[in-house]
Amino acid sequence: MINGISSLITSSQLANIAQNTTQSVAVETTLKSIGRPGFILIDKDIDADTKQYAAAKEFLYQATCLAVYMALIVPIFKKGGFKLAKNVIFKNTQGFEHFKDVKEYMHYRKLADNPSVKNRISTLNKEILSEGEGKLVKEKYDETLLTELEKKSPDKFDYVKGAVELSNIIGSVLGLAILAPQVSHAFIHPALRFLGLEDKSKKQHAAENKQLNHTV
């Protein structure tokens, strides 16, 4: 038990998730979609109907946020941020000159994080490009990168990683705080009606209320 906890705490995979903005935000949003409705459901001060409605609404809100985030924000800001940093801010310096896109950098970074030089080299000699016909990933790497990977502690090009993370943070903030609430606002009420938790639209209710007031 203690060994399991200890290996989780020192896990390199978890460290990669923790250092990756998109993955950590996705995990955190998933937990929010469980935690917040859960706390609403155990609240004793609210009646059962309201609890069910509020919990479903909160869950749908977080789920929509996650979907919008993964579908729109991650690809746009990850790729766009890298291109902007490479061509405008860093102008092909500080390591940007070695990589064509984010995918290439992430692959290099993953290899560089591996503590064993032997494992790195064997992976490089095995991995084949998904889009090329039998072409090795190694062939895409320039001399500098190959030399770095043969070192005990290779350069991880922190500026490149930082630029990717910064654009991800900006994308996450814009996506989760501004765009996702607007999208979820349009999606939540039809979804709640579909689930049978909300019968009619506000307009219908307003009209109904008005009619009832007249009859009374």
Place this chain on the structure above:
Amino acid sequence: MSFNELIKRTCKKLGENNKPTYVVMAIAAVKGICRPLFTMMDKTESPETKKYTALREGLTEAIAIPAYWACGEAAGKLANHLYKNAGLAKRAEKNLMFMGVCTAALFVIPGLCSVAIKPIMDYIGIKAPDHENKNRTSAPLQEKPLQQQQLTSPFFNNRQYLSLHNFQNRPYTGLRIGGM
């Protein structure tokens, strides 16, 4: 310092250590400003409902920011006490910080909000509007006019207050059949 320099320095710092608390705190800060603003701009709600909802949303994010920071930093600090090896301690610090942020999102913030928001709202003097759930199912809506009808229906008080004087000399109001 130019804007480009600032970006470069930020990139360097984030590349070396991208703490999980940075992004969640940034999101909470922007949400704390934008969500109440969007709520206040909603034209379909009444001013009381808007004020109540906006304040509630703002308070939730105001609670979330220090909670994320405290949970993340406190959990991260544990790493140095748990591991003597510098490499393991560094990795454990990142992981524990992430776990702290997750705990904050899953338990601490919802718990704090459910405990703290209502007393704060009561202290400020803002109460939940009665019609907060007016867009819910039609059942409560059908009950409401009936209740109003019962309250406003004419009620004839045909009982006199009993006193020695009216008990002896006055009958109850109206004609009574069969001496009832």
